[in-house]
Amino acid sequence: MKKLLKTLRTTLLLAAAVAPAAYAQDKVTMLTSWYAQAEHGGFYQALATGIYKKYNLDVTIKMGGPQVNGMQILAAGQTDFLMSYDFSVLKAIEAGIPAVTVGTSFQYDLQGLLTHEDVPNLGSLKGKTIFVATAGRSNWWPWLKGKYGYAEEQTKPYTFNPQPFVADKNSAMQAYMSSEPFAVQNLGVKARFHLFAHDGYPPYGTTIVAMKKTVDERADVVQRFVRASIEGWKSYMANPGPANELIKKDNPNMKDEQIAYAIAKLKENKLVDGGDAAKLGIGVMTDERWKTTYETMVRLGLLKAEVDWKSAYTTRFVKDLKVMP
Numbered sequence: 001m002k003k004l005l006k007t008l009r010t011t012l013l014l015a016a017a018v019a020p021a022a023y024a025q026d027k028v029t030m031l032t033s034w035y036a037q038a039e040h041g042g043f044y045q046a047l048a049t050g051i052y053k054k055y056n057l058d059v060t061i062k063m064g065g066p067q068v069n070g071m072q073i074l075a076a077g078q079t080d081f082l083m084s085y086d087f088s089v090l091k092a093i094e095a096g097i098p099a100v101t102v103g104t105s106f107q108y109d110l111q112g113l114l115t116h117e118d119v120p121n122l123g124s125l126k127g128k129t130i131f132v133a134t135a136g137r138s139n140w141w142p143w144l145k146g147k148y149g150y151a152e153e154q155t156k157p158y159t160f161n162p163q164p165f166v167a168d169k170n171s172a173m174q175a176y177m178s179s180e181p182f183a184v185q186n187l188g189v190k191a192r193f194h195l196f197a198h199d200g201y202p203p204y205g206t207t208i209v210a211m212k213k214t215v216d217e218r219a220d221v222v223q224r225f226v227r228a229s230i231e232g233w234k235s236y237m238a239n240p241g242p243a244n245e246l247i248k249k250d251n252p253n254m255k256d257e258q259i260a261y262a263i264a265k266l267k268e269n270k271l272v273d274g275g276d277a278a279k280l281g282i283g284v285m286t287d288e289r290w291k292t293t294y295e296t297m298v299r300l301g302l303l304k305a306e307v308d309w310k311s312a313y314t315t316r317f318v319k320d321l322k323v324m325p
Contacts, residue, residue: 025058026221031079032064036251038178038262039206040083041243042105042272046232048242055224063250074099074211081210081225085109086203086293087139089312090303098212101313103226103283105233106205106266107275108197111140114165114175117190122199123148131158131165131173139203140174140196142300147199162187177269178262195269202292204285205271215314226317230283233272234323237263273325281322285315 032040043061046052052059062079064070071089074082075097084101092099113122113130122144132141132155144150156164158174165173166189175181181193208226215222236243244259266272276284290313297303 025053025056026218026224027058027060028052028081028221028225029060029062029079030081030225031062031068031070031073031083033070033083033085033206034064035254036061036063036247037254038240038244038247038259038266039105039110040247041236041240041263042233043083043229044232044246045236045240045243046228048246049232049235051228051231051235052225055228057221057224057228059225059228061250071097071099074209077211080214080221081208084207084209085139085205086207086290086312087297087302089207089209090294090297090307090309093309093312094304094307098311099209100212100215100311101204101207101209101285102215102222103208103230103318104204104206104285105208105229105283106271107273107277108195108269108271109140109201109203109205110177110195110271111136111201111205112175112177112193112195112197113144113172114180114184115172115192115194116169117192119172119192119194122194122196125150125154125172127170128154129156129168129171130154131156131171133158133160133174136174138302140201142302143201143296144196146300177265177271178258181265182258182261202289202296204289212311223317226283227321227323230281230318230321230323233282234325237267237272237325278325281318281324283318283321283323285313285318287315 030043047059047061070082070084071092073079089099089101162180162184165171166184166187173180175193177193177195181191184191208229210222240263247259248254272282276286290309294309298305
């Protein structure tokens with residue numbers, strides 16, 4: 001009996017010592033591309049509803065912003081995952097930074113152009129002033145200029161202030177689907193938003209990026225984070241309430257009206273569940289789309305042809321998820 005009790009006690013002590021390690025959650029940090037907003041909703045939803053915990057992840061979401069160099073922070077190992085964009089990752093590869101896109105939130109980039117209501121399409125901007133921010137000159141502006149033959153002389157700097165556009169009826173300005181259109185609407189100005197993706201602009205939107213070292217050495221963590229985030233997006237589009245509370249906590253300037261406007265636009269343009277996601281599942285990426293983005297950048301002189309574009313992404317974490325809309 002004494003021997004049996006001693007054996008039982010030893011077993012229990014060993015179990016107690018092993019249990020915390022076996023059930024310890026993997027700590028993960030995600031850096032967003034901007035201040036908290038509806039466009040980050042899937043990640044906040046996975047946090048708010050316990051989806052990350054379900055996949056044994058202890059996730060911290062950190063906000064980006066205009067002065068935050070996300071790729072630099074990722075490369076320095078100060079975050080595990082980064083919310084980014086295809087062009088940025090391809091440029092990182094060109095610069096020798098081994099970043100890898102492991103999934104996407106949206107099937108299309110949310111960037112577009114805001115025009116006054118008399119402009120029917122993106123091909124009708126000859127002779128009009130186009131307000132372009134510095135960052136836009138290295139991605140969408142070369143694409144738009146090349147596609148429709150616009151001139152550099154048409155542009156003026158965009159300072160994220162809509163007043164010059166409002167004052168000039170013969171102008172257009174760059175816009176994020178849920179930001180500038182909402183601001184201009186609240187100023188009582190009738191305008192029209194043109195999503196670049198509808199005219200063939202190829203990049204994905206709000207992607208999930210990690211360093212190659214993370215992908216190679218922590219593949220299981222990457223897989224769980226991607227799956228949980230994608231499930232978060234499906235949940236957010238159905239019932240965004242939990243995430244919205246966290247979004248407003250992180251960014252008190254984000255009001256219910258703007259969040260509702262943004263969600264409506266995400267649904268209207270089928271950013272989460274459109275395109276390939278409709279058949280292959282939310283978060284999916286394809287080789288064909290990445291090749292098109294690479295070829296577009298090379299053609300516009302934004303990327304050297306010898307860049308190993310295939311190293312900028314992997315479909316291994318999303319191709320079999322099948323998180324259907």
